[in-house]
Amino acid sequence: VATEENETIRRHSRDDVATAALQILDDYGLGDLTMRRIAAALGVQASALYWHFPNKQTLLADLADRIVGRAAPVGPQPDWRRTVAEECGALRDALLAYRDAAEVVASTLALGIGSTAAVERLAAAIASGGFDEETSQAAAPVLLHFVLGHVQHEQQRMQYDSLGIVPEGRSVLDGQSPSDRFFFGVELFTGGLELKLRQR
Amino acid sequence: VATEENETIRRHSRDDVATAALQILDDYGLGDLTMRRIAAALGVQASALYWHFPNKQTLLADLADRIVGRAAPVGPQPDWRRTVAEECGALRDALLAYRDAAEVVASTLALGIGSTAAVERLAAAIASGGFDEETSQAAAPVLLHFVLGHVQHEQQRMQYDSLGIVPEGRSVLDGQSPSDRFFFGVELFTGGLELKLRQR
DNA sequence: ACCTGAACACCGTTCAAGT
DNA sequence: ACCTGAACACCGTTCAAGT
16 A cells, blocks of 8 residues: 655655746746746646745745856956956856846845845955955945846847847947946946055 | 817826826835726726827836936036936936836836936936947946946835835944945946046 | 726635645 | 645736717
C-alpha cells in the first residue's frame, strides 16, 4: 500500500510556482503574467497559488529577487570606477536575461518589498573607492535608479522592434549602441564621485 | 424655443475628463484611478470616456503631460551646473504636486508615449554648459531616470508614512532630508559632466 | 456632439470543502 | 500538505442605440 512518504503524490512547491511564473514572464511579458495563467501552466486552479504565496505582489517580489540574484559575481578590477562599471554591467545583463525584468524589479523596489541585494552590491563597489559609508549609501540608489530606468527603456525598445514598430528615428543617438549609452551614464556617475574625491 | 447654440446642454469636454482624473489621482492614488471611477466623478457611464480618449493609456499620457507641463520655468543662473540643478528641482516639485505623479510619468515614458518636454528641458540645461548635442542628448535621459526614480521613492515613502508604517530605520541616511539626497544625486551627474569638460 | 445600457472577456482574492 | 469549485467584487473596452 502507498505510504505518506510516497513522492509521486507530491504536487507543486513554492519553487515550481516561481519557475513557471518566470517562464511566462519571459515568454509573454508582464502584461500576461496573471495568476490564472501561471496556474494554468501548472495544471492547477488559480486559487491553489495562494497556498504558496499570500498574494501576487509577494510572488513578483520573489521573481525580482531571483532575477537580481542571477547577476554574475564581479572579480577584482584595476580600479574602483571599473569595479562599479562591471557591477552595473552584471546587473544589466541579469535584467536583460528576462523579458520586462527591469520593470518587475523597479516596481517591487518602488513598493519597498523585495531584497536590497542590488543596492548593497553597488554600495560595496562604490565604497571600494574609499568613500565613507554615508556617500556610498546615498550614491548607490542613484546608480540603481539609472540602471533600472535605462534597461526598462532598452526592453521597451526590444518590444517595439519585435513588433516591427519603429518609433521616430532619433538621429543623433543612432551611432551609439544601447550598451555604449549605458556605460556612458555609469561613467557620469563615477566621474561625479571622482570629482568629489579630488576636491578633498 | 431652445436653439442649438444653447450652452447649457453641453456635457463634458476632454479637458473635464483629464481634470477629474487628475483630482482622483491626487486624492486616491494611481491604484484607484479607474475609468469607472473617473466616470462616476463626472456623473457619467464609463463608456462615455471613450468618446474623449481612445483608451486609458492615452488618458494617462495626457495626465503625465499636464503634470510635467506645470513645472515652473527656470530663470538665468550663475553657472550651468546650477541651471541643471534648478531644472531638476522644478521637475521634482511638479511631480511632488500630485500623488503618484512620478509613477504616472515614468510609466508613460517607458511606454514611449507622452511628450518629450521633460527630457528636452534637461537637455537644453546641459547644453548650456557648452556640451555638444550628442553628449547633451545622451545625458538628459540619464538625469531624467534618476529624477523619476528618486521622486517615485519619495512618494512611496509618503504613502507609508501616512499609513503610519515605519519600514526599517535606515540609520545612516536619516541625517539627510529627501531634498538633500536628491540634489546630491544631481550633483553627481553634473560632476561627471564637469570632469568630462575638464579632460578636454 | 456626447452619452446610455448592456454585454464581453477578463482580473485578484477568499473560503469552505476535498484528498 | 496541497488543491478544487464556486463565488465576490471588480477591471478595460466595444458597440448599437439614444438625444
